[in-house]
Amino acid sequence: MEAFRNFLNKYTSIPENEWQQIWSAFEMKKFRKNEMILSEGQICRFFYFMELGMIRFFINNDGEEITKFFTVAPYCFTSKESFRNQKPATENIQALENIVAWQINLGQANKLLKLKSWESFTRKFMHEVQTYTEELLLESKTQTAEQRYFNLQQKYPELINKIPLKHLASFLGIAPQSLSRIRNRNK
Amino acid sequence: MEAFRNFLNKYTSIPENEWQQIWSAFEMKKFRKNEMILSEGQICRFFYFMELGMIRFFINNDGEEITKFFTVAPYCFTSKESFRNQKPATENIQALENIVAWQINLGQANKLLKLKSWESFTRKFMHEVQTYTEELLLESKTQTAEQRYFNLQQKYPELINKIPLKHLASFLGIAPQSLSRIRNRNK
Numbered sequence: 586m587e588a589f590r591n592f593l594n595k596y597t598s599i600p601e602n603e604w605q606q607i608w609s610a611f612e613m614k615k616f617r618k619n620e621m622i623l624s625e626g627q628i629c630r631f632f633y634f635m636e637l638g639m640i641r642f643f644i645n646n647d648g649e650e651i652t653k654f655f656t657v658a659p660y661c662f663t664s665k666e667s668f669r670n671q672k673p674a675t676e677n678i679q680a681l682e683n684i685v686a687w688q689i690n691l692g693q694a695n696k697l698l699k700l701k702s703w704e705s706f707t708r709k710f711m712h713e714v715q716t717y718t719e720e721l722l723l724e725s726k727t728q729t730a731e732q733r734y735f736n737l738q739q740k741y742p743e744l745i746n747k748i749p750l751k752h753l754a755s756f757l758g759i760a761p762q763s764l765s766r767i768r769n770r771n772k
Numbered sequence: 773m774e775a776f777r778n779f780l781n782k783y784t785s786i787p788e789n790e791w792q793q794i795w796s797a798f799e800m801k802k803f804r805k806n807e808m809i810l811s812e813g814q815i816c817r818f819f820y821f822m823e824l825g826m827i828r829f830f831i832n833n834d835g836e837e838i839t840k841f842f843t844v845a846p847y848c849f850t851s852k853e854s855f856r857n858q859k860p861a862t863e864n865i866q867a868l869e870n871i872v873a874w875q876i877n878l879g880q881a882n883k884l885l886k887l888k889s890w891e892s893f894t895r896k897f898m899h900e901v902q903t904y905t906e907e908l909l910l911e912s913k914t915q916t917a918e919q920r921y922f923n924l925q926q927k928y929p930e931l932i933n934k935i936p937l938k939h940l941a942s943f944l945g946i947a948p949q950s951l952s953r954i955r956n957r958n959k
Binding site (some may be wrong): 644646651653665668669704707708711712714715716719720721722723725726727755758 | 831838895902903904905908909910913919942
């Protein structure tokens with residue numbers, strides 16, 4: 586859990602007694618590479634801190650899988666609408682590598698919100714996710730798939746080669762063949 | 773301010789004493805149609821509740837204005853990153869109609885966060901904005917400009933004709949001529 590404490594400290598300072606409560610609430614959970622962490626129609630029961638690994642969020646669109654986001658450890662994730670309202674998810678979450686994560690359920694998450702440090706962390710974390718989502722949306726309006734591929738490469742230089750080509754292509758909104766051509770042009 | 777109280781009540785219940793504090797903190801502000809509420813490079817000093825009117829967020833991209841979002845009253849808005857960190861904005865906000873709004877500065881907003889009702893409202897509001905942004909991102913990956921135009925038309929049937937064609941086209945990521953063709957095909 587030290588990785589989690591370090592992660593939280595980047596957002597807000599956590600007094601020792603509050604850290605003890607956070608620490609007690611989370612349980613460890615592992616997922617194997619390619620395992621589905623959440624499938625469309627299931628209720629997302631947990632909010633996760635991912636200590637190791639990488640996941641993708643995707644939806645099914647007329648039989649085609651469209652990747653919405655990649656999330657890379659150390660980071661937190663959940664299927665927000667499903668988790669907050671405990672209703673069936675409209676998206677899927679899949680492990681792209683072996684995952685070590687820590688989880689809490691909604692009741693525990695709501696209890697933790699009474700801690701000043703946890704409330705502050707979740708608020709700042711939400712702002713960060715919102716800013717990132719807006720950036721992606723703006724990139725989709727202003728940049729070519731090739732530019733967006735280079736952004737991703739710059740941001741996650743070591744990880745981009747671990748993501749299967751088809752997922753990367755659907756995230757960029759292009760055919761896998763087009764992504765191969767972009768990669769070959771820039772070897 | 774009754775419109776604001778009704779708006780907040782959709783998210784969370786506001787005890788009378790907390791409403792009094794919220795009410796005291798906000799000041800009225802009007803903007804004329806086409807007026808710039810915020811220009812790139814300025815610091816966004818306020819968080820707004822827009823009681824009447826409609827605005828657009830846009831950026832300059834190589835001399836071209838790209839519309840990111842439209843926001844329609846009654847709703848809250850700010851340039852989040854600029855407001856929270858009091859640093860120069862990377863986006864512009866423009867009134868598309870005459871606006872009646874209510875504003876608070878960052879110090880006041882932080883004070884209000886100590887109220888349970890205001891903290892709850894801002895958290896739920898942020899979730900709603902995040903969900904909407906994710907929806908737009910997903911639509912940009914899965915739908916044609918024509919489909920996205922119809923979504924907008926369904927969501928804001930009375931307002932869509934008030935938005936200048938060029939702003940609507942840049943929001944959809946297409947040329948104004950292409951949007952004209954979509955409109956003419958569906959008359």
